[in-house]
Amino acid sequence: MSDKFEPNIVAFLCNWCSYAGADLAGTSRIQYPPNLHIVRVMCTGRVNPLFVVNAFQQGADGVLVSGCHPGDCHYMEGNYYARRRFTLIRELLEYVGVDPKRFHMSWVSASEGAKWKDVVEEVVENAKAAGPFDQFRRNKINW
Amino acid sequence: MNNKPKIGVYVCHCGINIAKTVGVDSVTEYAAQLPNVKVARNYSYMCSDPGQLLVKEDIKNEGLNRIVVSACSPRMHEATFRKTLVEAGLNPYYLEMANIREQCSWVHEDENEATEKAKKLVASAVVKARLLEPLEEKEVEVEPATLVIGGGIAGIQAALDIADAGFQVYMVEKTPSVGGTMARLDKTFPTLDCSACILTPKMVDVASHPNIELMTYSQVEEITGYVGNFDVKVRKKARYVDVDKCTGCGICAEECRLKNRVPSEFEEGMGKRSAIYMPFPQAVPAKFTVDPERCIYLTRGKCGESPKCVDACPSQAVDFEQEDEFVDVRVGAVIVATGFDVFDASRKPEYGYQDYDNVLTALEMERLVSASGPTGGKIVLGEGDDAYTPKEIAFIKCVGSRDESVGNEYCSRVCCMYTAKLAHLVHEKIPDANVRIYYMDVRAFGKGFEEFYDRVRREGIRYIRGNPSEIFKRGDKLVIKAEDTLKAMPLEDEVDMVVLAVGLEPRRDSREIIDLLRLSQSGDRFYMEAHPKLAPVDTATDGVYLAGCAQGPKDIPDTVAQAKGAASSALILLSSGRVKVQAQVSVVNEETCRGCTYCVEICPYGAIEMVEVNQMGHQVSVARVNEVLCKGCGACVAGCFSGSIQQKSFKDGQILPQLAVLGVM
Numbered sequence: 001m002s003d004k005f006e007p008n009i010v011a012f013l014c015n016w017c018s019y020a021g022a023d024l025a026g027t028s029r030i031q032y033p034p035n036l037h038i039v040r041v042m043c044t045g046r047v048n049p050l051f052v053v054n055a056f057q058q059g060a061d062g063v064l065v066s067g068c069h070p071g072d073c074h075y076m077e078g079n080y081y082a083r084r085r086f087t088l089i090r091e092l093l094e095y096v097g098v099d100p101k102r103f104h105m106s107w108v109s110a111s112e113g114a115k116w117k118d119v120v121e122e123v124v125e126n127a128k129a130a131g132p133f134d135q136f137r138r139n140k141i142n143w
Numbered sequence: 144m145n146n147k148p149k150i151g152v153y154v155c156h157c158g159i160n161i162a163k164t165v166g167v168d169s170v171t172e173y174a175a176q177l178p179n180v181k182v183a184r185n186y187s188y189m190c191s192d193p194g195q196l197l198v199k200e201d202i203k204n205e206g207l208n209r210i211v212v213s214a215c216s217p218r219m220h221e222a223t224f225r226k227t228l229v230e231a232g233l234n235p236y237y238l239e240m241a242n243i244r245e246q247c248s249w250v251h252e253d254e255n256e257a258t259e260k261a262k263k264l265v266a267s268a269v270v271k272a273r274l275l276e277p278l279e280e281k282e283v284e285v286e287p288a289t290l291v292i293g294g295g296i297a298g299i300q301a302a303l304d305i306a307d308a309g310f311q312v313y314m315v316e317k318t319p320s321v322g323g324t325m326a327r328l329d330k331t332f333p334t335l336d337c338s339a340c341i342l343t344p345k346m347v348d349v350a351s352h353p354n355i356e357l358m359t360y361s362q363v364e365e366i367t368g369y370v371g372n373f374d375v376k377v378r379k380k381a382r383y384v385d386v387d388k389c390t391g392c393g394i395c396a397e398e399c400r401l402k403n404r405v406p407s408e409f410e411e412g413m414g415k416r417s418a419i420y421m422p423f424p425q426a427v428p429a430k431f432t433v434d435p436e437r438c439i440y441l442t443r444g445k446c447g448e449s450p451k452c453v454d455a456c457p458s459q460a461v462d463f464e465q466e467d468e469f470v471d472v473r474v475g476a477v478i479v480a481t482g483f484d485v486f487d488a489s490r491k492p493e494y495g496y497q498d499y500d501n502v503l504t505a506l507e508m509e510r511l512v513s514a515s516g517p518t519g520g521k522i523v524l525g526e527g528d529d530a531y532t533p534k535e536i537a538f539i540k541c542v543g544s545r546d547e548s549v550g551n552e553y554c555s556r557v558c559c560m561y562t563a564k565l566a567h568l569v570h571e572k573i574p575d576a577n578v579r580i581y582y583m584d585v586r587a588f589g590k591g592f593e594e595f596y597d598r599v600r601r602e603g604i605r606y607i608r609g610n611p612s613e614i615f616k617r618g619d620k621l622v623i624k625a626e627d628t629l630k631a632m633p634l635e636d637e638v639d640m641v642v643l644a645v646g647l648e649p650r651r652d653s654r655e656i657i658d659l660l661r662l663s664q665s666g667d668r669f670y671m672e673a674h675p676k677l678a679p680v681d682t683a684t685d686g687v688y689l690a691g692c693a694q695g696p697k698d699i700p701d702t703v704a705q706a707k708g709a710a711s712s713a714l715i716l717l718s719s720g721r722v723k724v725q726a727q728v729s730v731v732n733e734e735t736c737r738g739c740t741y742c743v744e745i746c747p748y749g750a751i752e753m754v755e756v757n758q759m760g761h762q763v764s765v766a767r768v769n770e771v772l773c774k775g776c777g778a779c780v781a782g783c784f785s786g787s788i789q790q791k792s793f794k795d796g797q798i799l800p801q802l803a804v805l806g807v808m
Contacts, residue, residue, distance in 0.1 A: 008805075008806065010802060010805050010806060015218070016663070016683055017663070019216075019218070020218060020663075020683075022245065022246055023216045023218055023219075023242075023245040023246070024245075025245075025250055026216070026244060026245030026246055026247075026249035026250050027245060027249070029249050029250070030250060031250055031251065031252060032250055032251075034247075034250075034251045034253070034256040034257060034259075034260045037260070037263055037264065037267065037805045038242070038246055038264075039267070039798065039801055039802070039805070040217070040242075041777065041793055041798070042727065042775055042776055042777055042790070042793065043776040043777055043778060045776050045777060045778030045781060046776060046777025046778065046780055046781055046790060046793055047781060048780070048781040048795060049781070050795070051798060051799070051802065054799055054802050055802045055805075055806055057806075058802045058803045058805070058806030059806035060802070060805070060806045071658075072657070072661075072663065073661070074661050074683065074684075074776075075661075075747055075748075075774055075776035075778065076661065076747040077747050077778075078747070078776045078777075078778045081745065081778050081781070081782065085781070109663060109664070110663045110665075110671060110683070111663070111664065111665040111666040111671060112666075117250075
């Protein structure tokens with residue numbers, strides 16, 4: 001089964017750096033696995049830790065939060081908040097039994113299209129290695 | 144309007160950019176059966192006129208009230224489609240985009256996988272679109288003034304254009320004079336105009352223009368605010384010379400105890416100046432400045448009985464009591480024209496720049512051939528009795544450009560032509576000199592460049608294709624070790640002088656501006672434009688524009704063109720007089736806010752304040768967002784303990800349903 005398993009990843013990207021970096025990967029036609037789906041937010045500072053837990057509950061096998069490099073935040077310090085919040089969340093997730101390989105945080109700037117590909121590949125590989133995640137899963141969409 | 148969501152989904156083919164890998168029909172069919180979707184269509188170019196018309200007509204005929212455009216990145220065309228909505232009478236924030244080009248069709252090859260992913264992205268956009276709310280765009284007035292950072296040719300041109308249009312300009316230049324690198328060049332390629340002759344009139348204009356306030360020897364300390372209203376704090380460094388009294392006569396420099404002992408930056412260290420100095424004779428303003436790192440009085444606290452410059456100055460302008468001054472200005476736009484640094488040739492130790500006196504950088508050569516330079520335009524090496532005129536001269540191109548080993552993959556764009564120009568000038572000044580140029584490629588791409596390159600070759604300058612591997616000394620000659628890759632022959636070439644065509648690099652202090660203005664850098668570390676083709680002078684920060692080499696290497700014509708572009712962008716803002724501010728701001732639910740003030744601490748813009756309100760007969764303290772100051776980052780939202788702050792268009796209730804769609808399907 002693990003051969004065929006394709007993990008489902010939800011990624012929260014800030015509009016100014018990582019989302020632009022992912023766009024650049026596209027403009028440069030850099031190929032990467034299709035397992036990852038991007039939710040755009042204006043800043044990683046907006047990403048409520050609850051979103052990560054919720055993504056797992058909704059059936060994600062992995063979650064990525066990606067923003068500007070420390071010091072480069074478009075909003076001056078949003079990514080510092082994110083960094084602190086998600087350092088905590090990672091530990092909380094581990095505590096409740098979520099494989100830490102499922103949660104990633106990265107810094108990808110608007111000029112790092114190639115790095116974005118590396119990040120996606122790493123996140124997908126790690127989630128693959130961790131296997132399907134159904135511990136928290138709810139199987140219905142409430143439209 | 145009946146607010147039950149009626150969604151129109153429009154899937155763009157983007158020619159074949161999307162349609163090649165994403166099954167657009169299949170995505171459209173899929174979208175059509177999603178809840179609340181009334182219309183689903185696909186079209187070859189949604190951004191085109193007929194594409195937009197499609198949306199407008201459906202809004203009118205089908206009564207659509209939410210639009211999902213599934214096409215390129217919202218960073219590309221969100222603004223376009225928001226306008227479409229407005230034209231059809233819909234609130235522009237009823238738009239959601241699904242990025243199925245940059246983040247799907249262009250990055251995946253497998254048609255099935257790409258189509259499935261596109262469906263998910265469309266579903267996630269649809270589910271968010273159902274929950275979108277209309278937002279009001281507030282407008283603020285634009286302060287009719289511009290800050291220009293950098294007084295090189297880029298800054299000068301931008302400042303003059305804006306000032307001529309009738310708006311106030313504050314120009315801040317770090318060094319004691321405007322002029323930048325162009326002031327140090329002798330001739331300009333390919334026309335061989337004298338650089339100073341075309342630049343100095345503009346320098347004078349900048350200083351005398353009634354609409355320009357020139358602040359030289361100054362630095363921007365702090366910039367706060369936002370497009371239309373930036374508050375800028377400028378530090379005017381102490382010159383230790385009262386500029387109102389200084390007449391620029393130069394007697395102080397004559398008397399200085401360090402006369403002819405301080406290497407001149409303007410002459411690339413080849414000429415000497417005093418500790419009190421004017422960088423070059425045509426400097427603007429023509430005022431003297433004391434170099435605080437060199438001046439004996441300032442470094443040691445004592446200079447003989449009393450500083451000679453103070454005693455000598457006929458107008459009592461030298462004033463060692465002077466202190467840094469701070470000036471606050473308010474501007475609507477900022478133009479960054481900070482220029483570049485030349486590549487430090489000692490980072491290529493194989494070329495022996497640090498070891499041999501007769502290995503020069505091109506900028507040093509520029510001063511050497513310049514009539515205003517340290518030798519009066521004579522190409523001589525050595526000093527006094529040892530002085531000699533070199534006869535065998537080699538240029539090496541691409542030093543620090545197109546070279547991954549020093550981290551610069553890019554072409555510096557000017558070296559090919561300035562090398563040809565310098566070779567021509569050498570030929571003109573020493574007709575019997577043998578000049579050769581070691582090159583990788585010759586890039587003569589501009590107007591008149593190829594013709595100039597041809598002319599130089601006809602003058603007898605030899606081009607040898609090969610990148611030298613080493614330069615060493617043999618007797619009193621320098622030996623260049625290289626391979627002529629056209630002949631496939633290794634060679635050793637004995638010369639009297641080597642000129643390294645050093646490339647252009649981002650300024651070593653470029654971090655300062657990034658921290659001030661939140662600019663991004665592109666892969667080459669120059670400041671990044673908002674879009675490489677369609678917004679080459681804009682930045683991701685509204686109201687901040689780029690001009691000249693700060694954005695990437697360019698020659699003088701391109702720099703001037705970009706400066707005029709930046710000036711025009713700033714003028715659009717200034718002359719319209721009003722600007723829309725971010726509508727996707729945070730908003731507090733005052734009924735559930737418990738007044739903990741955590742959001743106030745989080746907000747980097749001081750946009751949240753505590754107010755007293757009466758709730759059910761009780762005075763309570765709650766947070767309130769100043770919508771003009773809020774930039775819409777959402778940091779307060781994620782930090783709120785009670786979930787009482789939400790960011791418009793990015794509410795928890797709008798994002799969480801997206802996760803449900805992305806996770807389960």
